[in-house]
Amino acid sequence: MSQNKDVTIYDIADALNLSTSTVSRALKNHSSISKKTTLKVNEAAAKMQYTPNILASSLRNNKTNTIGVLISRINRPFMSDLISGIEVVAQKAGFNVIIAQSHDSYEDEVNMCQALYNSRVSGVICSLAMETKDTDHFDQFRNKNIPLVFVDRVPKTFTTYRVMIDNYSAGFKAAQHLIEQGYTRIAHIAGLKFRSIYNEREQGYRDALKKYNLPEEDNLIIHVKTMSYEEGEKAVNKLLSLENPPDAIFSSNDTTAVAAIQVAKSRGLRIPEDFGVIGFNNDPISRIIDPGLSTISHPAYEMGKISSKKILKHLKKSKNESITEISFLNTDVIIRGSSKRLKD
Template identity: 35%
Template sequence: MDRPATIIDIARALNISPSTVSRALNDHPSISAQTKKDVHELAEKLNYQPNLTARNLLKKRSGIIGVIIPEITSYFFSMVITGIQDIVSSAGYKLIISQTNESFEEEKKLTHEMALMRVEGLLVSPTFNTGSYEHLEEARKSGIPVVLFDRDCPGFASSKVFVDVYDGAYQAVKYLIDSGCRRIAHIAGPVSIPTFQERFNAYCNALADQGTEANSSLIVYSQGFSADDGVSAIHTLLDQASGIDAIFCVNDAVAIGAMHVLRERGYRIPQDISIIGYDDEPYSCYFSPALTTIWQPVYDMGLLSSRILLDSINKDVPFRHEVLKPELVIRESSKEQPSL
C-alpha cells in the first residue's frame, strides 16, 4: 500500500464499520475483546497511524500553539523558543513558529493566518513597529488566548512576561561608577523603541543618583545592533569626546565592535576604558578580554510565558504580568571595584 493505511482500510479488511474500528482503537467498552484484538493486530500490520488533525478537529481543538517573534536566528529568541518547547511539548502541544522580521504588516498577517489555523493560543513578541493591536484583539475575541513576552503593547489587555531591562542597565552603569569610572559614555539604541529607551533612562538615572548629569557628548546612537555598528559608533564617540573611562553599550555585538576599535587606537581594556555590553551572548566570554555584560533569563521567560498560556487555554484565569530580573556578569572588560 503506497498511501498510509486508514480506518476505512481496516474496516474493509475485517468487514466491519469504520465507526467500530474507531471505537476499538479507542478501547470503547461496547466493542468485544476479540474485535479489539483483531483491529489492533491489523492496524499494527498495516502500520496504521492515527490522523491527529482529524482527531483534534473532532474534539474541537488543534493541539497547536502559535509563536510569533521578530527573528528566529538570534540567541535571545532561540533560547526563548527552547523554553517554550520544553513546556508545550510535555503538555502534548505542537508549535508553529513564524518570524516577522520586524514588519508590522507581517505580524498582522501571521496573526490572522494562525487564527484561521485554529491555534489554541498565541505567544507574541511584537515588532518594534507595532503601533496598533486590533489584530491581537481579534484573535482574543475569537477565543484564542494571547500572551505577550519580551516586548509590550501598552494598553492591550493580556498576560505579559518581560525582563526588567531598566534594572539590568542600571546595574551596569552603577557598577562602572562604583569601580571609580567618572566619564561614562553610552552607545545607545534608538530611543523610539521602548526597550532601548529604558536602557537610556537607566543610564541617565544611575548617573543622576550619583550626583552626575548625563553629558550629551558622551552619548552616541548606534544605527543598528551589529559589531559593525559598534565600530561606527565608537569612532564617532572618540572623535567627539575625550577622557572617556567607561562605555555602556546597547548590546554585546556593539560592545565587541567598540572593543576592536579601542584596541586599534591603543586603549587598554579595562585599564584605560572599561566596557560593558548587554544580553550575555554565548561568544561574549571568549573574547579577550572577556566581556562584562548583562545576563537575561530568556529561557525562563519562555518557560513562564508558555505555562501562563497553557493555564489560559485550559481554564479561565486572570491576566498575569510577570517581570524577571537580569543579572550583571562581571568579566575582564571592566575594572574591579575597590575592596571595602
C-alpha cells in the first residue's frame, strides 16, 4: 500500500478477513459486535494509522456536527469574545466551529451564507453585516430546519432564535449617567439608523434627554457607517466645531469613544472636567486609554454561550417546534475617568 494513501475500513476488513460492515460497527463500539472482535479491529486500526473520514461521513448523513458562525469582523473585541463563548459550548458538545466574515458587506454576507449552507453545517450563528437590510439569503436554513441564531445585530422581522441586549435601556442609562454628572449638552455618535441596535440606543439617549428637559438637537447626532476610529475622529471634529458644541458624547461603541477622547484632548479640552465621554462594549482599550473610558458592558462571551446552547437544544427538538425564542441579557454602566466629574 502506498504510504500516501489513506487507510480505509476496506483495508482493515481485508487485513482481518472481516466484512466492512463489521469493521464499521466495531469502530463505533456497536453492541452487536463482540468485545473480542471490537478490540481486534481497533488494534488493527491503530496499527494501520486509520483515521475516520469525517467529510465522507457527513456527506452520507447530510450532517457535519459543525456550527457556522457568520460575523462582521473577527478583529473586533466584542466579536472575538462572542466566538470564544460559542466555541467553549460547541467543543464541549463535540461540535466544530467554522468562522466566516462579512466585513460588514451585504454581498459578502450572502456569499458566506451560501458557503456555510454548502458545507452542510448543523446550525448557524450570525451577527448581521452593517449593510444588510434584506435577509432572504437565510431562508435556505429555515427551509431545511437548520437552526439559526441571530445575535446582537438581529433582523426585525425574521422569525428565529435571537440573543440580544436591551439596547434602548442601555442607551438611556448611558445618557442618564452623563446627565447625572452635570453635562447638559450631550451629543451622540450612532451607527446606521436602519440597524435596530443603533436605532434603539439612539432612542434611549433621546428619551433620557427628554426626561431631564435637555436639548434634543439633530445636529448633535451623527450616524456613521462602520463605527471605525477614523469615522469617530471626523464626527467629533465636526461636533466640536459647531458654534455651540457639546460638552459630552455618548458613542455607540468604544472605538469611536476613544477617538472622541483623543480629539477633545488635542483641542485642549480637559477630560472629564470640560468634556465627558461614554462608550459601549467595555472593550480592552477602554481600560488602556487615559483617562479610562466609561462604557456600557456588553456580555459578548455569555451571548456566545447562549447562542451555541440554542443550536444544540434545537438539534434535539422535533422538526415542528417553534423557533421564536428571544433571550435578553443585562447591561451595566461602567464608570471610569472619562465621565466621572462628581464625587459619589
